[in-house]
Amino acid sequence: xxxxxxxxxxxxxxxxxxxxxxxxxxxxxxxxxxxxxxxxxxxxxxxxxxxxxxxxxxxxxxxxxxxxxxxxxxxxxxxxxxxxxxxxxxxxxxxxxxxxxxxxxxxxxxxxxxxxxxxxxxxxxxxxxxxxxxxxxxxxxxxxxxxxxxxxxxxxxxxxxxxxxxxxxxxxxxxxxxxxxxxxxxxxxxxxxxxxxxxxxxxxxxxxxxxxxxxxxxxxxxxxxxxxxxxxxxxxxxxxxxxxxxxxxxxxxxxxxxxxxxxxxxxxxxxxxxxxxxxxxxxxxxxxxxxxxxxxxxxxxxxxxxxxxxxxxxxxx
Amino acid sequence: xxxxxxxxxxxxxxxxxxxxxxxxxxxxxxxxxxxxxxxxxxxxxxxxxxxxxxxxxxxxxxxxxxxxxxxxxxxxxxxxxxxxxxxxxxxxxxxxxxxxxxxxxxxxxxxxxxxxxxxxxxxxxxxxxxxxxxxxxxxxxxxxxxxxxxxxxxxxxxxxxxxxxxxxxxxxxxxxxxxxxxxxxxxxxxxxxxxxxxxxxxxxxxxxxxxxxxxxxxxxxxxxxxxxxxxxxxxxxxxxxxxxxxxxxxxxxxxxxxxxxxxxxxxxxxxxxxxxxxxxxxxxxxxxxxxx
Numbered sequence: 036x037x038x039x040x041x042x043x044x045x046x047x048x049x050x051x052x053x054x055x056x057x058x059x060x061x062x063x064x065x066x067x068x069x070x071x072x073x074x075x076x077x078x079x080x081x082x083x084x085x086x087x088x089x090x091x092x093x094x095x096x097x098x099x100x101x102x103x104x105x106x107x108x109x110x111x112x113x114x115x116x117x118x119x120x121x122x123x124x125x126x127x128x129x130x131x132x133x134x135x136x137x138x139x140x141x142x143x144x145x146x147x148x149x150x151x152x153x154x155x156x157x158x159x160x161x162x163x164x165x166x167x168x169x170x171x172x173x174x175x176x177x178x179x180x181x182x183x184x185x186x187x188x189x190x191x192x193x194x195x196x197x198x199x200x201x202x203x204x205x206x207x208x209x210x211x212x213x214x215x216x217x218x219x220x221x222x223x224x225x226x227x228x229x230x231x232x233x234x235x236x237x238x239x240x241x242x243x244x245x246x247x248x249x250x251x252x253x254x255x256x257x258x259x260x261x262x263x264x265x266x267x268x269x270x271x272x273x274x275x276x277x278x279x280x281x282x283x284x285x286x287x288x289x290x291x292x293x294x295x296x297x298x299x300x301x302x303x304x305x306x307x308x309x310x311x312x313x314x315x316x317x318x319x320x321x322x323x324x325x326x327x328x329x330x331x332x333x334x335x336x337x338x339x340x341x342x343x344x345x346x347x348x349x350x351x352x
Numbered sequence: 353x354x355x356x357x358x359x360x361x362x363x364x365x366x367x368x369x370x371x372x373x374x375x376x377x378x379x380x381x382x383x384x385x386x387x388x389x390x391x392x393x394x395x396x397x398x399x400x401x402x403x404x405x406x407x408x409x410x411x412x413x414x415x416x417x418x419x420x421x422x423x424x425x426x427x428x429x430x431x432x433x434x435x436x437x438x439x440x441x442x443x444x445x446x447x448x449x450x451x452x453x454x455x456x457x458x459x460x461x462x463x464x465x466x467x468x469x470x471x472x473x474x475x476x477x478x479x480x481x482x483x484x485x486x487x488x489x490x491x492x493x494x495x496x497x498x499x500x501x502x503x504x505x506x507x508x509x510x511x512x513x514x515x516x517x518x519x520x521x522x523x524x525x526x527x528x529x530x531x532x533x534x535x536x537x538x539x540x541x542x543x544x545x546x547x548x549x550x551x552x553x554x555x556x557x558x559x560x561x562x563x564x565x566x567x568x569x570x571x572x573x574x575x576x577x578x579x580x581x582x583x584x585x586x587x588x589x590x591x592x593x594x595x596x597x598x599x600x601x602x603x604x605x606x607x608x609x610x611x612x613x614x615x616x617x618x619x620x621x622x623x624x625x626x627x628x629x630x631x632x633x634x635x636x637x638x639x640x641x642x643x644x
Contacts, residue, residue, distance in 0.1 A: 114499020
């Protein structure tokens with residue numbers, strides 16, 4: 036093929052092929068607060084089973100904070116916020132947002148009931164039941180958001196579909212550990228510190244793994260523009276928070292600083308992923324080059340009916 | 353010769369050509385033959401009558417009056433307020449239809465929603481606002497859409513957009529003139545097209561015609577002629593709106609090998625389940641060793 040387009044052969048005037056997600060920064064804030072809530076509910080359940088009532092209260096407080104504030108971000112980002120309840124008219128397995136809406140609703144309701152009963156010291160059985168349910172839904176709440184963004188045509192998200200859930204789960208664990216370490220006296224906070232360290236290490240590993248999976252072209256978004264900035268911030272904060280938690284977490288000041296760093300790292304990681312998606316959607320090469328390399332059948336060459344016409348192989352395909 | 357589509361109840365759905373679109377069988381006896389567009393770019397003259405007809409018929413709002421500097425294309429792209437978009441490409445290349453006597457050629461293509469067999473937008477819509485019609489087309493119910501924007505991230509072609517500030521906040525795209533179809537009329541763009549570059553009708557008929565046309569062009573020396581999205585085995589299961597192109601798809605701003613995001617649904621839910629399990633194990637591990 037000799038023809039060339041005015042800019043380059045791989046795009047139409049350099050314009051994006053897919054649309055940039057219309058989601059605003061409310062969405063990474065939701066990813067963060069939702070993850071914090073989910074992992075905190077699970078931490079509270081662990082504290083319940085191990086008889087650590089002080090830690091249970093802290094983790095439940097963090098979960099309640101998360102489930103209370105996250106709907107604000109979620110609903111505010113809708114083009115028509117008053118129609119939020121339309122989400123509840125269907126259940127669709129093909130739509131992680133639909134499944135997630137139900138997970139999120141159940142998580143919010145059970146966490147709210149558990150927190151209310153705890154606060155007013157009433158209905159211990161209802162509280163215990165809600166507590167267990169919230170803890171069991173927690174892991175789903177912390178990971179469905181990864182499935183949600185992976186289930187898209189945005190290259191930086193879809194191509195990382197195997198790594199994103201692990202990244203979000205570990206980021207949620209780091210934030211829940213960090214929050215509980217801040218809110219709990221050090222003598223009761225060992226499980227929170229350990230969760231923060233486990234989550235922090237896993238988060239660092241998962242983000243590296245994800246970048247590797249994305250390859251040179253699409254993975255480059257994590258080194259450029261906003262995604263690059265947030266990615267570096269996330270790595271630095273999480274690394275510092277994890278190390279500080281391991282070495283100075285038994286002192287109150289150390290625990291608070293380490294917890295804050297882990298929370299910051301988790302938040303920045305979600306912003307990095309959010310911007311990575313936007314950036315890769317804007318670049319037509321991120322869509323076209325991997326597709327061309329994979330090959331497929333979107334284009335069919337006609338075979339000449341008489342057999343002596345121009346050969347279809349005259350084209351590059 | 354744009355033929356007016358009429359009721360053709362004797363054509364059984366999916367009898368030939370493209371496979372059934374997902375869910376269309378739920379219509380039972382009310383199901384209609386799958387209808388679509390064949391856009392033959394080799395006869396497009398870039399008049400933009402399709403863009404205007406679409407805007408007028410569907411009351412699509414103004415989209416900004418900008419000068420792009422990109423050939424005759426000041427429309428730019430498909431989005432919430434542009435449901436037909438004519439692309440203009442100027443190439444310093446011999447025009448095979450002029451037998452090499454002209455070393456310059458125009459490529460013009462009227463782009464539109466593809467009404468995919470496996471439609472990512474429809475799959476991910478969390479409110480059920482996007483549905484499959486009895487004609488196998490994909491339509492957004494404006495009175496149900498809550499503007500979540502998930503469909504925007506799921507379209508391999510960047511068709512759907514959001515009516516932002518000053519707009520209604522909802523998601524919008526081509527309906528293949530659902531209202532006109534229900535009255536046995538052809539869509540406004542096809543009706544207005546003066547060269548029959550936009551052809552409308554039952555999809556299996558269109559595919560047959562397109563294959564013949566493409567073969568004719570290749571025989572006439574246009575070796576780059578190709579059909580785009582006319583194969584039911586491609587990543588979207590073939591489209592309800594397919595194209596005859598004269599160059600690589602990406603030259604027109606189209607993805608070369610589009611894949612519906614739902615194709616990897618199992619992997620995605622599986623990875624989420626594994627991660628949720630790992631989180632539970634991580635939390636359990638955090639309690640080993642007690643509270644001190």
